Amino acid sequence: MRGGRHVAAVTDASFDLAAGECLALVGESGCGKSVLASALLGLLPGNAETAGSAVVDGIDVLAADERTLARTVRGRRIGLVPQSPAAHLTPVRTVRAQLEETLRALTGTRRKELAAATEAAAARAAFPPGHLDAYLHELSGGLAQRAATAMALIGDAPLLLADEPTTGLDRDLVDRTVDELRRHADDGRALLMITHDLAAAERIADRVAVMYAGRIVELADATGLFGRPGPRHPYTRGLLDALPERDFTPVPGLPPALDALPAGCAFAPRCPRTTDACGTAPFLTAGLACHHPVTPVETRHA
Numbered sequence: 001m002r003g004g005r006h007v008a009a010v011t012d013a014s015f016d017l018a019a020g021e022c023l024a025l026v027g028e029s030g031c032g033k034s035v036l037a038s039a040l041l042g043l044l045p046g047n048a049e050t051a052g053s054a055v056v057d058g059i060d061v062l063a064a065d066e067r068t069l070a071r072t073v074r075g076r077r078i079g080l081v082p083q084s085p086a087a088h089l090t091p092v093r094t095v096r097a098q099l100e101e102t103l104r105a106l107t108g109t110r111r112k113e114l115a116a117a118t119e120a121a122a123a124r125a126a127f128p129p130g131h132l133d134a135y136l137h138e139l140s141g142g143l144a145q146r147a148a149t150a151m152a153l154i155g156d157a158p159l160l161l162a163d164e165p166t167t168g169l170d171r172d173l174v175d176r177t178v179d180e181l182r183r184h185a186d187d188g189r190a191l192l193m194i195t196h197d198l199a200a201a202e203r204i205a206d207r208v209a210v211m212y213a214g215r216i217v218e219l220a221d222a223t224g225l226f227g228r229p230g231p232r233h234p235y236t237r238g239l240l241d242a243l244p245e246r247d248f249t250p251v252p253g254l255p256p257a258l259d260a261l262p263a264g265c266a267f268a269p270r271c272p273r274t275t276d277a278c279g280t281a282p283f284l285t286a287g288l289a290c291h292h293p294v295t296p297v298e299t300r301h302a
């Protein structure tokens with residue numbers, strides 16, 4: 001896309017997400033997480049191309065036209081907590097006005113119940129009622145984030161995409177937000193949570209998809225990945241080892257530019273386990289795309 005060049009921002013992403021389940025999508029900045037979410041909502045720029053299918057609640061959202069997306073998908077089948085609230089909330093109306101409008105459109109709340117319903121919607125995302133009459137530019141980043149989360153929860157959509165919903169929040173608000181999002185799944189709906197925050201992913205997710213350079217490289221149950229047997233992909237292991245409560249050792253080097261991917265495994269240049277075999281790209285098979293997975297014994301220290 002950039003400068004007339006073709007960028008494969010997401011390649012061969014394939015996963016299922018059941019009602020009642022939370023999948024966390026993790027990976028370094030720029031690996032394609034938000035592009036994946038935008039594709040599901042038909043919100044990619046006009047010059048972007050998608051291939052394949054993504055069936056959500058009976059509709060192939062990649063094949064759907066703009067009218068269908070606007071009328072039956074966005075907000076109704078798929079809710080979005082956007083990564084940048086500023087881009088999705090309007091600057092010219094108060095938070096209250098925007099919550100009211102969404103409540104009327106998605107839940108048919110009647111006028112005399114609107115005030116109470118608005119406060120209840122705000123409370124779900126820990127948005128303080130005293131700020132309901134503020135405009136976006138009057139809010140801190142964390143408050144704008146909570147306003148966007150409140151908006152996204154209103155439709156109780158069968159699939160909620162939460163793209164970095166905890167940015168700008170301090171730890172106890174992170175936990176509150178994560179627990180409210182978890183409730184969305186526990187009520188029998190699906191949640192795709194995009195995050196850098198592995199602690200938040202561990203708290204909320206049933207399964208974890210790890211993305212590297214536009215591809216899902218590991219897809220595993222959260223308990224196995226964070227506990228035993230531990231991660232199998234060397235990149236996932238690197239991410240976990242970078243956590244302050246573990247080794248605090250960052251993965252060396254930087255991810256490749258997506259328009260200049262190496263041939264073969266994109267992680268090979270940063271990987272401690274690289275061999276000649278890595279010149280051929282590994283496919284995701286049984287939840288793993290790696291020629292030299294980490295063995296469980298090596299994985300955990302204590």
Ligand SMILES: Nc1ncnc2c1ncn2[C@@H]1O[C@H](COP(=O)(O)OP(=O)(O)OP(=O)(O)O)[C@@H](O)[C@H]1O
Nearest residue numbers: 001002007009028029030031032033034035045258
């Ligand atoms: N409009 C665009 N034009 C050109 N390239 C784009 C565009 N949007 C995304 N990309 C490319 O897609 C890649 C993935 O971007 P994306 O926003 O999905 O990353 P991310 O994993 O969500 O990162 P972050 O954690 O920083 O939000 C970017 O590195 C960029 O190369």
Ligand code: NI
Nearest residue numbers: 033034035083
């Ligand atoms: Ni993103």
